[in-house]
Amino acid sequence: MEDSWFDSATGLLRFDEIVAQRPTFQKIMADGAVTPQEFRDQADKVHGLMRQLEGMLAPEAKTVATDTLAELAVLLALSARVSSGA
Amino acid sequence: MADFLDEYFRTTRTVPVTPEDLGPIGEDVLQHFRLQNYVVSGSRLASGGWYISIHRGDWFRAILGLKTALNITIDRTPGGTLVSAGVGIFELQALPTIITIFVFAPVVLGQIWGIIRQNELDEEAVRFVEDRLAYYAGANQGSEESAAARAMAEAELGGGV
Numbered sequence: 677m678e679d680s681w682f683d684s685a686t687g688l689l690r691f692d693e694i695v696a697q698r699p700t701f702q703k704i705m706a707d708g709a710v711t712p713q714e715f716r717d718q719a720d721k722v723h724g725l726m727r728q729l730e731g732m733l734a735p736e737a738k739t740v741a742t743d744t745l746a747e748l749a750v751l752l753a754l755s756a757r758v759s760s761g762a
Numbered sequence: 763m764a765d766f767l768d769e770y771f772r773t774t775r776t777v778p779v780t781p782e783d784l785g786p787i788g789e790d791v792l793q794h795f796r797l798q799n800y801v802v803s804g805s806r807l808a809s810g811g812w813y814i815s816i817h818r819g820d821w822f823r824a825i826l827g828l829k830t831a832l833n834i835t836i837d838r839t840p841g842g843t844l845v846s847a848g849v850g851i852f853e854l855q856a857l858p859t860i861i862t863i864f865v866f867a868p869v870v871l872g873q874i875w876g877i878i879r880q881n882e883l884d885e886e887a888v889r890f891v892e893d894r895l896a897y898y899a900g901a902n903q904g905s906e907e908s909a910a911a912r913a914m915a916e917a918e919l920g921g922g923v
Contacts, residue, residue: 691866752865
């Protein structure tokens with residue numbers, strides 16, 4: 677399986693393929709329901725991964741990772757705002 | 763409920779022509795892209811308009827298993843005909859929830875929209891519809907002129923007897 681975040685032929689971002697293969701994503705998609713515990717578990721998972729990532733990164737890489745995660749959060753907020761009609 | 767595709771990844775134009783029947787226009791659009799080896803799909807709207815999806819090649823990739831496409835809408839609007847061409851999911855008029863909630867969807871669909879714009883595929887679709895609207899409007903006007911000419915000729919014949 678390709679490890680790159682980008683499709684080698686088209687250059688398009690292929691993170692949806694990476695996400696679709698996650699057991700966490702597949703479980704939610706399988707039953708279509710999100711329990712409060714699943715939601716809390718996912719939030720904890722992200723928290724743990726961010727702690728791990730921060731500890732692994734050299735300063736320059738940490739700057740880029742911080743920018744990437746922050747701008748991704750902004751994009752998510754923008755999408756939510758458009759969808760809500762606000 | 764609007765999604766980001768409605769707002770940001772679409773070319774829209776209102777053409778000041780209102781044909782009685784949009785049927786032939788949609789058929790012509792399907793054929794135009796079919797001849798260029800696009801996979802095409804079209805359905806009529808309740809208003810008599812059209813919803814047409816086309817895709818071809820690798821850059822209309824799937825996202826979360828759903829094939830992307832250029833979706834073309836032709837519909838009546840006050841003052842004329844609304845034509846829009848934008849990136850979306852093949853044969854779907856609205857984004858599925860799984861796409862709207864997927865944080866990377868705007869990134870992927872935005873990239874595909876960029877390729878569409880670079881190749882001017884959206885402009886090609888809109889211009890073709892504009893051409894067809896003008897053609898069928900002209901054809902109808904020709905018919906009206908012919909009918910008026912015939913009426914005048916018949917009136918002259920009637921006056922001469």
